[in-house]
Amino acid sequence: MEYRNATFEDINQIAKLQERYHVNTINEDDKKDGFVTTLFTKEQFEEIIEKENGLAIACDNGNIVGYAMAASWEFWSKWPLFQHMIKDLENTTYLGQKLNVENSYQYGPICIDKAYRGGDVLVNLFEFSRQEMSKRYPILITFINHINPRSYEAHTRKLGLDVIKDFQFNNNNYYELGYDMSKKTKGSTI
Ligand SMILES: CC(C)(COP(=O)(O)OP(=O)(O)OC[C@H]1O[C@@H](n2cnc3c(N)ncnc32)[C@H](O)[C@@H]1OP(=O)(O)O)[C@@H](O)C(=O)NCCC(=O)NCCS
Structure with a gap:
């Protein structure tokens, strides 16, 4: 399995995975x-690749079987849910630090083809994304819908993210989670 940053040539395959x-x-x-909830257009895929270098992929013999997004809060600020999270950063303390758009970024969505779940793609894809983003930020922040228990288990029990708080947005309940970017991902082999 190859883990790398996506290029424009990868967008069609990633869009198919997103649609599924x-x-x-x-x-x-x-x-x-x-399931994933943030929907990317072709232009948004291009922007996250070009401006953020924030689209990590897992590639098996040329087939893209997983992706993980990561970008600055500025990038995410076009979506209303992230506007809500950005406003709340100053009310949130994690690892002894009050959060802001400089000391944290938003990771996710992550999506793995179902044929590759339950294996090492999760930990290695997360680790690849962490290695890239730790060059720029000390703290990862993300969110998970309460009705996505598999993602919750994967991120808390397997990857070791901490639940920071609960929040509501648009009649949905979410966990907000954080991760210390200096920690290598438990169980990763890359
Ligand atoms: C979320 C996702 C990336 C996790 O990767 P994964 O390879 O499936 O994760 P794993 O199987 O290693 O870990 C999930 C754990 O939750 C468990 N689990 C599965 N369904 C569950 C459920 N309904 N309730 C609780 N736990 C559940 C699994 O058994 C596994 O634990 P185990 O390894 O101890 O058996 C992947 O499932 C995925 O892409 N899902 C679709 C998109 C998505 O939900 N993205 C996240 C959006 S926040």
């Missing part, structure tokens, strides 16, 4: 194993 597991288009049977 996005809440609006996911097959009903797959929903219990998680």
Whole structure:
């Protein structure tokens, strides 16, 4: 398995993976194993690649089987949910630091093809993204919908993220989680 930053040539495959597991288009049977909610257009994929170097992928013999997004709060600020999170950063303390747009960034969504779940893609893809983003930020922040228990288990029990708080937005309940970027991901092999 190869872990690397995506380029423009990878966008079509990533968009297909997104479509398969996005809440609006996911097959009903797959929903219990998680779904992504932030929907990227082709231009937004290009922007996160070009401006943020923030699209990590897992590639198996040329097939993209997983992706993890990561970017500055400025990048995310076009989505209302992130505007809400950005406003609340100053009310949030993690690892003894009050959060702001300089000391933290937003990781996610992450999405892994179901044929590759339950293996080492999760930890290694997260670790690759961590290695890249730790060059710029000391703290990772993310969110998980309460109705996505698989993602919650994966991020808390397996990857070791901390739950910082709960919040509500648009009639949904979310966990806000954090991670200390200086920590190598437990169980990763890259
Ligand atoms: C979330 C995701 C990246 C996690 O990667 P993964 O490879 O599936 O993670 P793992 O299987 O290693 O870990 C998940 C754990 O939750 C467990 N689990 C599965 N369904 C569960 C459920 N409904 N409730 C509680 N735990 C559950 C799994 O058994 C596993 O634990 P185990 O290894 O001890 O058995 C992947 O499932 C995915 O891409 N889902 C679709 C998109 C998504 O939800 N993205 C996250 C948005 S925040």
